[in-house]
Amino acid sequence: xxxxxQIPAALSVPEGENLVLNCSFTDSAIYNLQWFRQxxxxxxxxxxLIQSSQREQTSGRLNASLDKSSGRSTLYIAASxxxxxATYLCAVPTSGTYKYIFGTGTRxxxxx
Amino acid sequence: GAGVSQSPSNKVTEKGKDxxxxxxxxxxxxxLYWYRQSLGQGLEFLIYFxxxxxxxxxxxxxxxxxAERTGGSVSTLTIQRTQQEDSAVYLCASSLGxxxxxxxxxxxxxxxxTVV
Numbered sequence: 001x002x003x004x005x006q007i008p009a010a011l012s013v014p015e016g017e018n019l020v021l022n023c024s025f026t027d028s029a030i031y032n033l034q035w036f037r038q039x040x041x042x043x044x045x046x047x048x049l050i051q052s053s054q055r056e057q058t059s060g061r062l063n064a065s066l067d068k069s070s071g072r073s074t075l076y077i078a079a080s081x082x083x084x085x086a087t088y089l090c091a092v093p094t095s096g097t098y099k100y101i102f103g104t105g106t107r108x109x110x111x112x
Numbered sequence: 113g114a115g116v117s118q119s120p121s122n123k124v125t126e127k128g129k130d131x132x133x134x135x136x137x138x139x140x141x142x143x144l145y146w147y148r149q150s151l152g153q154g155l156e157f158l159i160y161f162x163x164x165x166x167x168x169x170x171x172x173x174x175x176x177x178x179a180e181r182t183g184g185s186v187s188t189l190t191i192q193r194t195q196q197e198d199s200a201v202y203l204c205a206s207s208l209g210x211x212x213x214x215x216x217x218x219x220x221x222x223x224x225x226t227v228v
Contacts, residue, residue: 034216042221043118043203049216089155091217098143098209099168100217102155 002027002094006103014111019077021106023090028068034100035064035075036089044089048075080110114138116220118204124226125194133189133223135204143209144187145217146179150200158202161187162209194227201225 003026013019023033032051036044048057048064050073056065061078073090087107091100117136125131137144146158157171161181172178176194181187191198201222208215 032216036219041224044205044217044219046216046218091155097168098162098207099145099157099160099171100155101157102147104154 002092002101004090004092004101004103006088006090006106008106009104010107010109012109012111013080015080015082017080017110019080019108021075021077021088021108023073023075023103025071025073025092025101027092027095028071029095030068030092031098033064033066033073033090033092035062035073036091038087038089038105040086047088077108080108082110082112085109116204116206116218118202118220118223120223121221122224122226124228127196127227128193130190130192131194131225133191133202133204133225135187135189135206135220137185137187137204137206138218139185141206141208141218142184143207143215144181145205145207146187146189147203147205148200149203149222155203158189191225194225196227199225199227 005024007022034049035047038044050057050066063076066073087105089105091102119134142163144161147155159179160168176192179189201224203222205217205219207217
């Protein structure tokens with residue numbers, strides 16, 4: 001059974017810092033891994049999708065890496081800004097399916 | 113459409129009433145998913161539709177919950193005899209979802225259901 005854990009649960013940093021958010025999963029037989037952002041009271045916005053054959057994906061100040069064998073992914077946020085404040089969720093499919101299992105998220109607050 | 117559309121965005125209902133939540137996926141997306149997010153909780157899988165295959169209903173919490181997808185497009189999630197514990201944000205997502213494919217999800221903005 002796939003289980004997804006995200007560390008830390010919450011993070012508060014001053015503006016400009018580089019950040020690392022961690023995601024670990026128990027079943028490495030995955031098609032892909034997706035990182036999302038959720039603002040309070042809103043739906044989820046896709047940030048990055050990493051295919052199982054890839055090791056990383058980049059979009060602007062965001063970089064996500066994937067190590068399937070160790071069951072880990074990290075999301076790097078460079079030069080954080082107050083607008084980055086949100087909850088960040090990672091999700092992986094359950095084995096052999098397309099149903100995503102979500103971590104409980106990292107709640108990020110970037111202070112101006 | 114350009115994105116996944118959900119309606120209504122907010123719904124307040126009395127305990128015991130039935131509610132219908134609607135999801136209009138991205139055009140051409142064959143897979144459609146419903147999740148539920150209770151206050152302060154993670155996302156809980158409810159049901160998954162893929163093309164014309166029988167839906168995966170393994171996440172539905174009780175027989176008061178049902179969903180259908182008409183014509184492979186719009187989906188309706190119905191909750192009968194609503195209870196206060198049904199209060200949550202109901203999120204719909206769609207994807208290309210081809211078997212063996214590697215496509216991620218696009219989510220709608222959700223329906224916030226409050227049962228009073």
